[in-house]
Amino acid sequence: MNIKVRKNIEGLVPYPPGKPLKELEREYGISNCLKMASNENPLGPSPLALEAISNSLENLHRYPDGSCYYLVNALADQLDISPDQLVLGNGSNEIIDLLVSSFVAPGDEVLSSFPSFLVYQNAVQIRDGINRVLPLKKMRHDLKTIASRISSSTKLIFLDNPNNPTGSLIGKQEFDDFLSTIPDTVIVVIDEAYVDFTSPELRLNIHDYLDGDKPVVFLRTFSKAYGLAGLRIGYGIMRREISTYLHRVRQPFNVNELAQVGALACLQDKGHYDKTMAVTREGISWLRTGIEKLGCPTFPSYTNFFLVDVRRNCREVYELMLHKGVIVRAMDSYDYPQYIRITVGTAEENKRLLKALAESLTEIQQDEAGNNNH
Numbered sequence: 310m311n312i313k314v315r316k317n318i319e320g321l322v323p324y325p326p327g328k329p330l331k332e333l334e335r336e337y338g339i340s341n342c343l344k345m346a347s348n349e350n351p352l353g354p355s356p357l358a359l360e361a362i363s364n365s366l367e368n369l370h371r372y373p374d375g376s377c378y379y380l381v382n383a384l385a386d387q388l389d390i391s392p393d394q395l396v397l398g399n400g401s402n403e404i405i406d407l408l409v410s411s412f413v414a415p416g417d418e419v420l421s422s423f424p425s426f427l428v429y430q431n432a433v434q435i436r437d438g439i440n441r442v443l444p445l446k447k448m449r450h451d452l453k454t455i456a457s458r459i460s461s462s463t464k465l466i467f468l469d470n471p472n473n474p475t476g477s478l479i480g481k482q483e484f485d486d487f488l489s490t491i492p493d494t495v496i497v498v499i500d501e502a503y504v505d506f507t508s509p510e511l512r513l514n515i516h517d518y519l520d521g522d523k524p525v526v527f528l529r530t531f532s533k534a535y536g537l538a539g540l541r542i543g544y545g546i547m548r549r550e551i552s553t554y555l556h557r558v559r560q561p562f563n564v565n566e567l568a569q570v571g572a573l574a575c576l577q578d579k580g581h582y583d584k585t586m587a588v589t590r591e592g593i594s595w596l597r598t599g600i601e602k603l604g605c606p607t608f609p610s611y612t613n614f615f616l617v618d619v620r621r622n623c624r625e626v627y628e629l630m631l632h633k634g635v636i637v638r639a640m641d642s643y644d645y646p647q648y649i650r651i652t653v654g655t656a657e658e659n660k661r662l663l664k665a666l667a668e669s670l671t672e673i674q675q676d677e678a679g680n681n682n683h
Contacts, residue, residue, distance in 0.1 A: 317437045324427060330636075339634045343654070345662055346638040348473070348503070348614045350536035351654040352588060354571065355581040358537065361574035362567050373566040380564075380573045384544065387576060393549045394519060396556065397564050401502060401528040401543030405467070406432045407555040408498060408526065408545075412464045413438040420458060421467040422450050424474055424643040426500060429467040438464075448475040448608060448616075452487040459495060466491070469500040471507060474643055474650050476610025481513060488523050496524045496551065502543075503612040505534035505582075506589055511611065515546055524551060531568075533613065534585055535575040542568035589613045592653035599663045603670055614652045616640065617666075621673060623649050629669035635662050 330342050377397045385392040398404045405428055413419060415437035421429045423442045430440045439462070443454050450468055459466075470479045479487075491497060504512055518525040530543035542564055545555070575582070593615065597607050600617055608616040619626045623646055627639035640648040651662060 315437065317434050321431065321434050324431065333631070333636070334634075337632055339632065342634045342636060343658055343661055344636045345652040345654050345658065346636045346650070347538075348533060348612070348652045349538050350533060350585055350613075351652075351658055352536060352581070352585055354536040355575045355578035357578040357581070358535075358571040358574040361570045365566055365570045368566060371566070373562050373564060373569060375562050377564050377569055380569050380576075383573055383576050388515065388546065390515070390519065390546065391549065393552060394546060396545045396547065396552050396559070398543055398545070398559070399563050399565075399568075400532065400541040401500065401530045401545070402428050402541075403559070403563060404526075404528055404543060404545040404555070405429060405498070405500075407559050408465060408496065409433055409436050409438065410558045411551075411554040412496060416462065417464045418460060418462040419465045419467065420455050420463060422455070422469075422472070424645075425467070425469045426473060426502075445472070445475065445477075448472075449477040450479060452479070452483065456487055456490045459491065463495050466495060466497045467500060468497065469502065470513070471503045471611045473503065473612070474614075474616065474638070474640060474645075475608060476503075476612045476615050477608075478507060478511060478611040479513070480511070481517075484513060488518075488521075488525070491523055493523050496526055498526045498528065500528045502528065502530045502533055504529065506586070506613045507611040519546070519548055524548065526551060531572045531575060534582065535572065536585070537568065537571055537575065540565070540568040540571055542572050588655060589653050592656070592659050595656070596651070596653060596659050596663065600666065603667055605666075605670075608648075614650055616645070616648045616650050618647055619649055619666075619670070620647060623647055625673060626666070626669050629672060630662075630665045633665040633668065635665040637662070 330344060334340055334342050381392045381395050384395055396404060409432040413433060413436050418439045418441050419433045420441045422445055433440050441458055443451055445451060450472060471477060499513060515527050527546040532538035600607055605620060606618045623639045623641055626649060627637060630637055638650040640650055
């Protein structure tokens with residue numbers, strides 16, 4: 310075969326998907342596996358969303374509403390913004406791609422941090438842009454260094470806030486100081502996938518920036534707090550001068566019917582949302598206390614997950630916990646070789662995770678002691 314592909318695509322590393330739970334259970338000979346690695350909502354979607362989705366199944370032969378009219382207007386009312394300041398997508402991933410497609414030409418630069426969401430870099434590489442990736446400093450975005458690396462070729466800056474995987478947060482004064490140094494030719498993108506889990510008084514207020522003199526875009530999703538990860542729906546909040554270009558490049562019918570009606574129903578179920586927040590707060594507090602009693606420091610987090618310093622090879626801990634039917638995220642690929650990332654679950658799930666971690670650490674300690682005695 311003599312086909313040729315562009316060099317930027319040839320060197321692209323695909324996003325690494327996890328194996329299906331059933332396949333992992335088959336490989337490891339386990340059952341009733343518990344997934345606490347992907348920061349999903351352990352309560353699942355709102356019952357109102359499930360009902361709305363079920364009622365919409367008979368309409369699947371029809372194209373979805375290409376404008377997402379009802380959901381856009383409901384979100385605009387909730388956020389107190391104009392509908393034309395919103396762009397909906399097939400997950401907030403698509404909004405990232407639309408921003409890069411609209412504003413990054415071959416050879417243009419985009420700044421982001423490592424570790425953070427891999428999709429930023431992939432989207433830029435696909436468009437033949439140049440990724441400038443700056444390391445986190447003490448597990449937080451190094452805003453001063455990022456600002457110092459801006460050039461005339463810089464078009465976008467991606468900042469996930471809170472950060473994934475560390476859970477750290479950019480404060481308002483810190484962000485305002487950073488923004489004051491940014492030229493108005495650069496769009497700053499604040500990815501708020503986990504902002505629902507952050508106390509309202511600690512969040513950046515979108516109204517402080519939408520009409521400011523610097524272009525700022527906020528990204529949000531229904532995948533985490535609202536439990537609709539399987540339907541892939543997210544959105545961007547931005548000034549209309551930016552949204553008009555994203556609408557020009559997005560595909561028609563990019564948000565499917567079930568995602569639209571499910572998300573709309575989620576917005577109407579405050580009880581389920583509040584329960585999710587309560588379960589997360591209680592779970593983080595309980596898990597943090599229990600894990601630190603095992604001698605493993607935890608990193609502060611403003612999300613539904615947090616990092617744990619297991620003080621040894623994280624891959625070994627991950628494998629032992631997997632054999633006990635509990636999946637966490639080993640952080641060695643993020644340059645944190647002694648850390649695992651865990652998602653907060655229900656009370657029962659949290660107890661099972663803590664038990665699996667305690668047993669795994671004990672087994673490692675016994676093996677180390679045995680090796681030292683030889």
